Amino acid sequence: MSKNKTTETNANVSDFLNAVKDETKRADSFKLVELFESITGSPAKLWGPSIVGFGSYHYKYESGREGEAPLVAFSPRAAALTVYFSSSFDQREELLSQLGKYKTEKGCIYIKRLSEVNLDVLEELIIKQIEHTQQLYN
Numbered sequence: 001m002s003k004n005k006t007t008e009t010n011a012n013v014s015d016f017l018n019a020v021k022d023e024t025k026r027a028d029s030f031k032l033v034e035l036f037e038s039i040t041g042s043p044a045k046l047w048g049p050s051i052v053g054f055g056s057y058h059y060k061y062e063s064g065r066e067g068e069a070p071l072v073a074f075s076p077r078a079a080a081l082t083v084y085f086s087s088s089f090d091q092r093e094e095l096l097s098q099l100g101k102y103k104t105e106k107g108c109i110y111i112k113r114l115s116e117v118n119l120d121v122l123e124e125l126i127i128k129q130i131e132h133t134q135q136l137y138n
Contacts, residue, residue, distance in 0.1 A: 004067040006048040013044040013052055020076045028114040029076045032083075035119065036072060039126050051075045051084070055130075057137045071133055072126055080110035085125065089132035095125050 013033065020026040033044045033052065042055040053070025060066035074083045080103070085092070087107040096104070100117035103110040109125075111117055 006051060006069070008053070008056065008068065008070075009046045009048070011046040011049075013046050016046055016050070017052070017076065024113055025076050025081065028081055028111075029074075031114055032074050032081065035123060036074070036126065039123060040071060040130065042071070045070070047073060050077075057133055059137055072129055077110075080112050081114070083109045083111065083122075083125075085109055085129050086132055089128050091128055092125070095121055095128065099125070 017026060017029045017033070020029060029052070036052075036054045037044060040054040044052050044054060047053040047070050051070065051073050052075065053073035055071030056068050057071055058066065058068055070084075072084070074081055076082075085107045096102070096109075098118060098121045099109075100121070101112065102117060
């Protein structure tokens with residue numbers, strides 16, 4: 001069975017975020033770190049080369065594949081801040097309708113600027129995602 005490519009690393013999250021070229025995206029990334037840490041109570045960790053994750057959980061699929069994954073995570077990608085969410089959890093669609101300006105594909109939410117979204121709604125989405133993941137894997 002292949003090894004999971006996205007694993008927690010010892011890389012410095014601040015160094016990674018300080019290397020983000022776009023000033024707004026860099027500042028927004030640090031704001032997201034504060035938001036995620038305040039919600040999870042877990043410090044930011046770099047998963048793989050570019051995913052900032054908070055907390056972790058152990059998953060095991062019916063296929064037998066298993067591993068560790070961040071409980072919640074985001075990545076400052078070139079086009080947008082990518083926040084990783086499941087494609088379905090309680091109140092997801094209702095909350096997304098109140099979020100503001102974003103794009104979505106599968107479970108990911110793409111945000112150009114944090115100033116264009118309602119941070120209270122984003123916080124609630126993060127909380128619902130955590131609850132969903134904990135119900136599935138605990």
